[in-house]
Amino acid sequence: MHVGGVYKLIAVYINPRLTGAARQQQIQMLIQKFHLNQPVYVQYFYWLASVLQGNLGYTNTPVFSGPVTQAIALFFPNTALLAVLGGILTWLLGIPLGTWSAVRRDKPDDVAIRVFSYTLYGMPIYLIAVILIIIFAVWLKVLPISGTVSARLLAGLPWYKNGISYPTHVLLIDALIHGDWYIALDALEHIILPSLTIALAVMAGVINILRASMLEVLEQDYVRFARSKGLPERIVINKHARPTAMFPVYTNFAYTVAGLLGGVVIVETVFNYPGIGYWLTQSMLNNDMGGIMAGTLLFGIIFVTTSLILDIVFALKDPRVRLG
């Protein structure tokens, strides 16, 4: 760790009223206390030990200063909501588009969908965000582009204290629970654009994979067999072709989640959306070790857990894996 960083790390703890020799003494004492004079791997060991005991350190960024655990409680629910909504939108839009594109092969609809998905695929997430902003906030002026909710609405609310809403910490859901439709609507408006951005970014890949997979499946014997039974085309596609075609989508999902987590970082930054990604970016810009270490750990855990859960779910869906 370079020297400048070390100073910054302990800057929080230095009593500003000390000067000269006393200040130096306190600095030395802090360095000892935090093992900053030891080699990197030893420091890592100390960090890991304290993490396992529940102490994740402190973060010091413009958006939040204080214990990391508090920061997580503050930021994580927002990111979770964003990711879930993004995922739902991807599913609702991406699967039908992918299937339609394969069924109407080479027709104008297919060409349009392919142009759409190839273009999206080549767009960096921030560009998608910016374009959505231009369309909805600048031209149409219908949606806000910053934060989770308009701040003035939050004054004097019994279930909102210190930036955390109760009971679920997720503003939108809590507003619904408490029956405050006005705030809920406002929260919804704030979250549409960010989740739509994420959904569009992920959708491109889903559509591409699903289309290719469907085209392959549609040539299979069992699709022909299903038709030979006199089943209407709608049932052949939805009950026979698509379920099997979805498997490559499932297996690719873990890879998609990785990209998704990176995307969350950028999207939250563009929209000033107070989630973990936003916090991580701020930590990076301010060289805040506590934030970066905890953020990296958190993202790693999220990724591994999600991949594991998804793997299990998809394995359950495939009868060949379960029984064979």
Added chain:
Amino acid sequence: MSAGREPIVTVRNLRLWYYTRRGVYKALNGVDLEVMRGEVLGVAGESGCGKSTLGLTIMGLLPRNAAIVDGEVLIDGFDVVKPLREYYKKAKKFRPDKNEDALKRLHKEMTRIRGVKVTMVFQEPMTALNPVMPVGYQIAEVLLQHNMSLLAKRRLARARATKDDVKEALNFLRANDYAGLIEYVKAKGLEGLEDQMLAIWRRRDLHDLVKEIRILNMCCDPVNPIIERGLKYTARTNKLPAAPVIRQLVRRELVKEGYRKAAEFLGLLGMPEPEKVVRMYPHELSGGMRQRVVIATAMINNPELVILDEPTSALDVTVQAGILELLNELKQQTNAAFIFISHDLSVLYQVSDRVAIMYAGKVVEVGPRDAVFREPKHPYTQMLMEAVPTLEPHELKGIKGEVPDLRNPPKGCMFHPRCPYAMPICREREPPMVNLGNGHKVACWLYAGGERK
């Protein structure tokens, strides 16, 4: 072997071309064929002669690069290939996606026929079955789509029947009085019961006592009254009730009944432990079992025509024998017609009533089985018969030359480059089909000098 005299399928002058990146393959070049009700027509030929394509065309299951250049395929008067033929005649340049539009229209119209009048058994049972669905569902799906009424009736019959009703029905069965049973069932308003009872009664792998016990159990199985009303509606109209929740409940009941009937049918086909098998997935079954599943799917709704495309080629010989025996039984018990496509002449001999020989997209000889096998008239047929290995030692003769490249079929008779009797006219004009009497027809200039058709 009561073969009717009227045809169920008539193919006239069928010409089909496959458009591929490597050229245009003229797969069918004027096929004329008739399939009579209740008969087994064997279609023989080497690979590439177009027999599989013919089967697929009758079902309307063509890929999008298959163009119908001319001809008709009439199933009970309905012309299967009309949309494709009309597209081709109008189009200046063949485009697969436009052809696909015509194909999709065809699929829509054929949903009335497929699964009801005509069904197909594919060559590879492993790929024909959907790997992520239980096989019982795949069999029952035919009934769930086309004949929900039957399933509803069965369920209702079991609900309404009393112990006494069932005992009396059993008496009819013991006396082998099937007609009487059907009347009895109708009189008592228990339609659907005979279907289940006969299915059990006809099985040969169960002991008589077991059968009787099972039949006696087909009573006193009440249904929730709400579902019962829905079932009555379905039994009457062959559709699901419209009300949202009732609809799902009725459908679930019908699916269960479908599994039951599928198990019964599999039992008839000689499948061991059919009740267990219907819940299993295709990869858990052996090749012979899978093929029985496919055959069950094809036959469960009593079609008038079943097309079998090389049904035994993917199976080993002992299994093959079992399937052929099965087919012979089905032939006796039902009045469906079968088209049996194979390259294996010995197999065809065992099952067919009539045989058609195809070469390079044309039918070169057709007639009663014994006539064609014992006295082949076409040079190609003659050479085929000599090339079959039999138990009596005889000199195996191959056929010189190669199958023609269908992108550039020969002028005149397709076979003339390899025919030892080729005459000048064979190189110039296609021979017409000549009737030799007794339903035996040949397309060869050697005979065309004689009687005309």
Added chain:
Amino acid sequence: MAKGGLTSRILTPERKLSLQVFFSNKLAVVGLVIVLAYVADALIVQFAPWLIGLRHPFEVIPDYSNPVPQPPSWRHPFGTTYPGIDLLRAVIKAIRFDLGLSVAVVVPGALLGIVIGIVATYFGGWVDDVLMRLTDIFFSVPYLVLAIAIGYALGRTITSMIIALIIVWWPLYARYTRSVTLQVKELTFIEAARAAGASNYKIMFRHILPNALPPVLVQMSMDLGTIMLVISGLAFIGFLPVANIPELGYLTTLGLNYINTAPWTVLVPGVFIVIFAVSVYLLGMGLMDVINPRRRSSL
């Protein structure tokens, strides 16, 4: 076409078929043309910037006398962005920068991944296990986050960004090569080579590698686009604490305050990334068609 001689030794029938398959795919050809245009841009800016009148090819020159973004005009065909940077020039320089970065990540990453993949799979046993676990570890970290972490550890420079991305990316190539090697390892010609006394090293790199290359090359070309998206994303959130770098993501941030009044400031740099990523993807799909034996012979 001359019979015999050099031409028909280079243009074997197989290669001719490959070219035919590729060029029959119009989209792939378009992709190829655009990618070549970008490469040409990069080369010219790198080696002969005077050809197109660039006096400062490696950085963007602000003009504080006129900092407000100007709309596209004859003097500035793409307009200007804050603070007074001509977008046309900026984009031309940025293409070279971004493309260079992408290549700097993809090529070493691929090399590393291929070598590890072949070695691990060929030797099998515990070597394979250990290396595959290693691959899994790196596979399980979201790349943006790891880049940020490494940026913190090593300082946020271009080098550390490249290193971070290489670390995240090589597992993909290791996996790819692994699956190909598994297939090829069991083929008889490997046994024949071994019987003829070839050393392990030779077998791995002269027999297995050429078979693994085609799909890997396709993946590499598509990754050039993906990596460029990641790099510009990192630049966008401010990873590089430097001003005036010719980088497409960075250029986008310059216009963020002017979205309302001057949307071209954010759209122009973005469009050039999209064009490249899409072209490289189409090119990759075209190459996939070429190497896929099924697609070569059917409709």
